Amino acid sequence: MDEPAYQPASFEPQWAERWAAANPFAGANAGAPKYYVLEMLPYPSGALHMGHVRNYAIGDALARYFWMRGLDVLHPMGWDSFGLPAENAAIKNHSHPRAWTLANIAHMKRQDQRFGFSYDWTREVTTCLPEYYRWNQWLFLRFFERGLAYRKKGLVNWCPKCATVLANEQVAGGVCWRHEDTPVEQRELNQWYLRTTAYADELLRDLDRLPGWPERVRTMQRNWIGRSEGAELEFALPAHGDRALRVFTTRIDTVYGASALLLAPEHPLLPELVDAAALEQARRLRDRQAHLAPGQEPEKEGFFTGHYAINPFSREKLPIWVANFVLLGYGTGAVMAVPAHDQRDFEFCTKYELPIRPVVEPAEGFPPRLAAALEGDGTLVGSGAFTGMPNRSALVAMATFAQAQGFGKGTVTYRLQDWGISRQRFWGTPIPILYCPACGTVPVPDEQLPVLLPDDVQLTGQGESPLAADPSFRRVHCPRCGAEARREADTMDTFVDSSWYFYRYASPHESTRPFDPAAIRRWLPVEQYIGGIEHAILHLIYTRFFTKAMRDLGLCELDEPVTRLFTQGMITRHGAKMSKSKGNVVDPEELIQAYGADATRMYVLFAAPPEKDFDWQENGVEGIHRFLARVWRLALAAAAAAAGEGAGDAALRRKAHQTLRRIGGDFEGRWHFNTSIAALMELVNEFYAREGQLSAAARAECLRLLLLMLAPFAPFLAQELWQRLGHAGAIAVVRWPEFNPELAREPQVEIVVQINGKVRARLAAPPDSDQALVEGLARADAKLQPLLQGQAPKSVVFVPGRLINFVL
RNA sequence: GCCCGGGUGGCGAAAUAGGCAGACGCACGGGACUUAAAAUCCCGAGUGCCGCAAGGCACGUGCCGGUUCGACUCCGGCCCCGGGCACCA
Numbered sequence: 020m021d022e023p024a025y026q027p028a029s030f031e032p033q034w035a036e037r038w039a040a041a042n043p044f045a046g047a048n049a050g051a052p053k054y055y056v057l058e059m060l061p062y063p064s065g066a067l068h069m070g071h072v073r074n075y076a077i078g079d080a081l082a083r084y085f086w087m088r089g090l091d092v093l094h095p096m097g098w099d100s101f102g103l104p105a106e107n108a109a110i111k112n113h114s115h116p117r118a119w120t121l122a123n124i125a126h127m128k129r130q131d132q133r134f135g136f137s138y139d140w141t142r143e144v145t146t147c148l149p150e151y152y153r154w155n156q157w158l159f160l161r162f163f164e165r166g167l168a169y170r171k172k173g174l175v176n177w178c179p180k181c182a183t184v185l186a187n188e189q190v191a192g193g194v195c196w197r198h199e200d201t202p203v204e205q206r207e208l209n210q211w212y213l214r215t216t217a218y219a220d221e222l223l224r225d226l227d228r229l230p231g232w233p234e235r236v237r238t239m240q241r242n243w244i245g246r247s248e249g250a251e252l253e254f255a256l257p258a259h260g261d262r263a264l265r266v267f268t269t270r271i272d273t274v275y276g277a278s279a280l281l282l283a284p285e286h287p288l289l290p291e292l293v294d295a296a297a298l299e300q301a302r303r304l305r306d307r308q309a310h311l312a313p314g315q316e317p318e319k320e321g322f323f324t325g326h327y328a329i330n331p332f333s334r335e336k337l338p339i340w341v342a343n344f345v346l347l348g349y350g351t352g353a354v355m356a357v358p359a360h361d362q363r364d365f366e367f368c369t370k371y372e373l374p375i376r377p378v379v380e381p382a383e384g385f386p387p388r389l390a391a392a393l394e395g396d397g398t399l400v401g402s403g404a405f406t407g408m409p410n411r412s413a414l415v416a417m418a419t420f421a422q423a424q425g426f427g428k429g430t431v432t433y434r435l436q437d438w439g440i441s442r443q444r445f446w447g448t449p450i451p452i453l454y455c456p457a458c459g460t461v462p463v464p465d466e467q468l469p470v471l472l473p474d475d476v477q478l479t480g481q482g483e484s485p486l487a488a489d490p491s492f493r494r495v496h497c498p499r500c501g502a503e504a505r506r507e508a509d510t511m512d513t514f515v516d517s518s519w520y521f522y523r524y525a526s527p528h529e530s531t532r533p534f535d536p537a538a539i540r541r542w543l544p545v546e547q548y549i550g551g552i553e554h555a556i557l558h559l560i561y562t563r564f565f566t567k568a569m570r571d572l573g574l575c576e577l578d579e580p581v582t583r584l585f586t587q588g589m590i591t592r593h594g595a596k597m598s599k600s601k602g603n604v605v606d607p608e609e610l611i612q613a614y615g616a617d618a619t620r621m622y623v624l625f626a627a628p629p630e631k632d633f634d635w636q637e638n639g640v641e642g643i644h645r646f647l648a649r650v651w652r653l654a655l656a657a658a659a660a661a662a663g664e665g666a667g668d669a670a671l672r673r674k675a676h677q678t679l680r681r682i683g684g685d686f687e688g689r690w691h692f693n694t695s696i697a698a699l700m701e702l703v704n705e706f707y708a709r710e711g712q713l714s715a716a717a718r719a720e721c722l723r724l725l726l727l728m729l730a731p732f733a734p735f736l737a738q739e740l741w742q743r744l745g746h747a748g749a750i751a752v753v754r755w756p757e758f759n760p761e762l763a764r765e766p767q768v769e770i771v772v773q774i775n776g777k778v779r780a781r782l783a784a785p786p787d788s789d790q791a792l793v794e795g796l797a798r799a800d801a802k803l804q805p806l807l808q809g810q811a812p813k814s815v816v817f818v819p820g821r822l823i824n825f826v827l
Numbered sequence: 828g829c830c831c832g833g834g835u836g837g838c839g840a841a842a843u844a845g846g847c848a849g850a851c852g853c854a855c856g857g858g859a860c861u862u863a864a865a866a867u868c869c870c871g872a873g874u875g876c877c878g879c880a881a882g883g884c885a886c887g888u889g890c891c892g893g894u895u896c897g898a899c900u901c902c903g904g905c906c907c908c909g910g911g912c913a914c915c916a
Contacts, residue, residue: 235831242912344914354916363914433900534850776897818846
């Protein structure tokens with residue numbers, strides 16, 4: 020009798036529909052300990068790509084496993100649906116960004132459901148809908164009240180292709196994160212900022228409290244925050260009354276060796292010091308700096324301003340220069356040049372023939388070269404009252420002295436800067452602020468939220484925010500004085516949306532506040548977050564900042580939002596990242612057509628450990644399809660049953676329980692699902708090898724275990740066979756089987772006998788045999804006698820169940 | 828330059844107590860079934876050498892060295908690949 024062939028298309032869609040209509044998990048383990056597994060929400064660009072499939076296959080396997088382990092699992096999905104591509108598509112199609120976005124969401128949601136991912140769709144969050152973005156506005160206002168949101172005029176990164184401002188985190192190597200061929204320009208604009216620097220220290224310190232995060236990500240965040248301890252010093256400007264130049268240094272111990280003060284070309288004091296021609300020269304230095312290819316270091320350049328400042332320690336008169344390598348955004352935008360103890364200062368001062376004076380004598384053992392003096396510890400020389408002091412001590416003593424004298428103090432400086440969130444775009448959350456000629460900057464009152472995006476708007480992709488050109492949006496009355504006022508026309512960076520979306524999942528329909536604190540206490544923090552490494556310093560710093568800020572606003576009680584973070588590897592093809600422009604994309608939809616959703620997602624897990632990059636293999640999915648068909652035939656075959664106890668029963672049971680141990684270990688440990696799946700294949704191979712020697716009972720029992728273990732990886736097949744074999748209900752809510760160590764134990768093991776590390780014989784022994792027994796067996800072995808030559812071994816190394824090694 | 832990863836068959840990989848290197852799969856070869864093909868099932872396979880054969884010997888986890896009875900695994904030095912940061916004072 021022939022069983023029907025394995026045709027996933029004949030049953031996957033039906034289960035997909037049933038699971039979409041009624042999530043089989045919902046409420047199954049209510050009241051049990053919770054497990055919040057979260058995958059980074061996607062931008063609805065149009066269709067799922069293989070990266071999504073990998074991300075969701077990992078999350079879904081975990082969700083399903085922990086469900087079966089009896090935990091109350093929260094596994095939600097949503098849409099990061101504001102952003103530029105929607106706006107560009109709208110310009111192209113003469114439609115509204117909303118239409119394009121919502122159509123994409125509908126399509127991608129169907130794809131998610133077709134894959135059978137176990138999301139709780141009753142918690143779906145869509146960030147471009149007013150019911151979500153009004154809480155962006157509400158949170159912004161709370162931040163504003165606390166001084167965590169503020170507006171300032173300053174130099175910002177501008178991407179000409181995006182036609183908008185970018186945050187520092189969105190610029191890498193001088194180019195836009197979305198347009199890697201487009202250098203970012205500097206513009207001076209009035210922009211809104213979130214005060215991430217208020218949490219710089221905590222964001223850095225708490226990285227040590229995130230052992231569940233990859234070291235790589237923590238390192239990247241540490242570098243990004245870039246804390247350095249040092250001192251700020253004031254250098255008086257005698258020609259400018261009581262004005263002074265503030266300088267940050269980590270080497271206050273070298274202050275007596277300063278030869279000049281160097282200003283960043285954009286330094287705000289510069290216009291007071293020099294004439295228009297010199298300002299123009301400074302501007303050119305800055306521009307040349309901005310247009311460098313990534314990784315390129317320009318030659319040090321600068322010019323003398325004609326002014327002098329007084330070294331507060333030595334009272335020496337130092338020339339003030341402008342230097343291209345001094346950064347306005349770091350420290351105070353001005354440094355003291357100590358050429359004897361800093362490589363960059365050395366290059367600069369050598370070029371412009373400024374004096375070079377060592378003031379730290381290297382400790383003995385250092386070669387008497389300048390390079391050695393640049394680094395390393397030593398004793399101060401030529402440093403006034405501090406001469407003779409070890410430089411480590413001087414770091415503290417001189418800062419203390421400066422503070423006592425009132426011209427400086429020890430400080431900490433961060434590389435991290437405040438997060439510029441203004442975007443000159445339409446498709447984003449409107450910033451809820453008004454500008455009144457009488458009252459100034461006025462927040463929109465809470466009861467007027469949300470500030471809605473208009474439906475009819477001219478999108479051009481040029482110039483300032485499209486909202487600025489919409490008079491009905493812009494014109495408004497001041498809520499304080501009633502005078503005619505103007506609305507802020509910029510919208511928020513979409514990274515604001517994604518900074519707290521997973522809080523919203525906990526109480527997605529809350530209509531009076533962003534989320535219900537009780538629901539947050541129930542579900543947060545996220546036990547396991549899964550996503551791409553590309554967000555290591557964007558999203559993953561912003562969301563940590565939001566958590567801390569919301570905590571200080573009394574909205575939640577968390578210090579950190581995510582306990583464990585997993586960064587999945589990239590899928591490449593022909594060695595390159597998949598992209599439409601390279602024409603090397605693999606469409607998950609086509610794979611479903613050809614091999615089914617189970618095979619597609621299972622291959623992605625089988626191809627490599629999930630944290631590793633892997634290159635797409637054309638016939639890999641086919642191999643998994645073949646395996647699943649093997650399972651199908653095995654489950655539905657009318658196998659000849661052995662009478663009574665089958666000769667293969669014990670061996671199959673053993674293999675099944677060994678598999679249970681391995682897969683359980685993979686889920687609790689490293690998530691090397693490739694080996695979990697390999698273990699399942701071994702089990703199926705064992706089935707085939709033992710076919711005909713199995714009792715009906717043992718066969719049914721092991722088949723049941725196989726299906727349960729398959730459920731996290733190929734849920735449709737597991738469910739379909741579960742039903743066909745006459746088991747009731749949803750396999751997803753069946754308890755994960757208990758591992759039985761008795762059944763998994765080998766009846767006997769092969770012991771490898773070595774002499775001086777060379778394999779000389781093999782012999783069978785009970786699995787828990789002790790050293791004396793195995794040693795006795797080995798000596799009794801006739802072959803071994805001549806090799807031992809009657810010698811008593813110096814020592815015997817015994818590894819239970821593995822080997823015995825005689826050391827002669 | 829600094830900081831993280833990584834380097835194992837034709838390919839993806841496995842080996843998480845320092846203990847049989849290459850599980851599992853892809854591709855490949857052979858056989859069974861078939862009129863035939865596909866599908867399926869079974870078998871083979873790191874490299875080299877010896878042997879009619881069963882089998883045996885040597886070498887083998889980027890390179891060099893060390894520790895150890897024994898090293899993909901630990902230690903020291905180096906090479907290569909990928910990623911992050913980078914004139915941060």
